[in-house]
Each structure stands twice: as C-alpha cells, then as structure tokens.
Amino acid sequence: MSTITRSLSEERSDETKRPQGLSALDQLEAEGIHIIREVVAEFERPVLLFSGGKDSVVVLHLAAKAFAPGKVPFPVLHVDTGHNFPEVIAFRDETVARLGIDLEVARVQDYIDDGRLAERPDGTRNPLQTQPLLDAIAAGKHDAVFGGARRDEDKARAKERIISLRDEFGQWDPRNQRPELWSLYNGRHLPGQHVRAFPISNWTEADIWNYIDRENIALPPLYYAHQREVFRRDGMWWAVGEFSQPRAGEEVVRRTVRYRTVGDMSCTGAVESDAADTASVAAEVQRSTLTERGATRADDRISEAAMEDRKKDGYF
Incomplete structure (x- = not known):
C-alpha cells in the first residue's frame, strides 16, 4: 500500500511540473502535422504545391517535422508562370536540394509556346496556371494535393474544408462541402477525382509570421x-x-x-x-x-x- 501511495504522490508532483496546455502556435502546429500524416496514410500519391512562398514553406516545414528523422515522403509541384521573381525560383531550388525531395514543374510557357494557352491582354499569367496544374496532377496520378491556402486570405478560401474534393474535371463545388466534425476528415473519392488538403487552413497571416520567427524558417x-x-x-x-x-x-x-x-x-x-x-x-x-x-x-x-x-x- 505504501508503495502505491508513494507512486501516486510522485505522479501528482510530475503533473504540476508539466506545462498547463499548449500554446496557440503549438496547437496549430500539431493540427497541421496531424493533417499531413492523415493524408499520407490515406492516399497513395500525395504531392505538395510548392512555390517558395511563405505559406508553402511553412507546410513543407511541418511535413519535414511530421516525418523526421526520415525525409518528406512525397514530391513537391510548382506551376511556373515564367513571370516568377528570380529570387523565389532560386530559393525553391535551394530548398528542395537541401531536403533531398523531388521537384515537379509545370510550365505555363510550354502551354503558350504550343498554343494550348494564349497570353492575356493584361499580361497576367496567374489565371493561366489552372490547366498546367490539372495536367500535372493527372500526369503524376496524384490523388491528394497539399496546398498552403488559409481561410483568412479570401472569402472563397474561407468556404473550403481542410480536405476538399475535386471532381474528375478538377473542379470544386462550394455547395457540396463535406462536414469535418471532431477533426474527422473524409478523403473518399472516385477514380479520376482527387482532394486538396490544407494543413494551415486555420492559421492567420500573423500566425504564419510568428511561427516563422519561432522556428527560424528561411524565406x-x-x-x-x-x-x-x-x-x-x-x-x-x-x-x-x-x-x-x-x-x-x-x-x-x-x-x-x-x-x-x-x-x-x-x-x-x-x-x-x-x-x-x-x-x-x-x-x-x-x-x-x-x-x-x-x-x-x-x-x-x-x-x-x-x-x-x-x-x-x-x-x-
């Protein structure tokens, strides 16, 4: 009896020394890592959209933490408009080389050169990225695509679930959203469909920068x-x-x-x-x-x- 009493007393003493809950950043990090692990466990060929921008850098950082000390078990995909900042392309290449992960690149310029796409009158190429993206997803047979979108960025992104279904044409129906109660994510899909997965959906821009500061993440x-x-x-x-x-x-x-x-x-x-x-x-x-x-x-x-x-x- 005395041995049991001492054991319980020691356990209570240990409990008082533990932190009283996680910080907000710790909770967001844990959620992001959980989502990434769930997707990798459930899907066959995930890929991460990686532009070298801060949000995709944070998602890649979370993925590296999720599978450490092993390497990130999926490639990254960049849809290159041809109008990207040179500093960002250099950072992209340095990052994938440092982590030893595969980089897939879909180039908008290739589509313009062979006539599949035409330059817009305003010169903006961002809206031209959709077809190269969908073709790259199909070519890589990717059934899950990680993205760095956050709900606070835009009203449309605020509508989207953490695991978001895309139909066989790669399209999204904002009226057909699956419930995600109790952090349960539904990844069911038919052949030809895929999902987009957003591990930092619940983060804000301030959260991103506070996390970058805390983790000393290069940008x-x-x-x-x-x-x-x-x-x-x-x-x-x-x-x-x-x-x-x-x-x-x-x-x-x-x-x-x-x-x-x-x-x-x-x-x-x-x-x-x-x-x-x-x-x-x-x-x-x-x-x-x-x-x-x-x-x-x-x-x-x-x-x-x-x-x-x-x-x-x-x-x-």
Missing part, C-alpha cells in the same frame, strides 16, 4: 524590407522588371519595400515597409487591416468573386 529575401525601383498602379507598388513596366505617366521611384506574397510578378505588388526581420514583419502584420491578397494581388481585383471563379475551375 526568400523579398519578404523583408529592401530597396527597389517601383512605380505606383492601382494603389500598389509594382517592381520595375522584365514583366512589369511602367505605363505613360507612371513615375519610377526608389522605395524601401517588401512583399507580403510572392506570386506572379505581373500581378503582385509590394508594400512600403522597414520590417527587415521576422519579428518586425510579425508586428507589422498585426497592425494591418488588409489581408496580403487584398493588399497586393491584382488578380484578385478582377471581380469580387475572382478567387472563387478560379477555384471552381481547378485553381489552387
């Missing part, structure tokens, strides 16, 4: 304040480059800017900022009243339903 340098030649258009600072040139009356100036998102150069603007490290960026994001897409993505300003229309067709 492309564009995310931090730097000097760049820019011009003003539609309330955004556009970088002067091969795919974004000022029009008549648009003055080129030099500003200290950074990027909140690093999509196609022809539709992604910068914001004035002196935030040169992760902690400063995290603090800046806390003060912002606009999401990163609302503040810096011209392709989302085509219409109020621009994102939802593209997602219905098979976009990210």
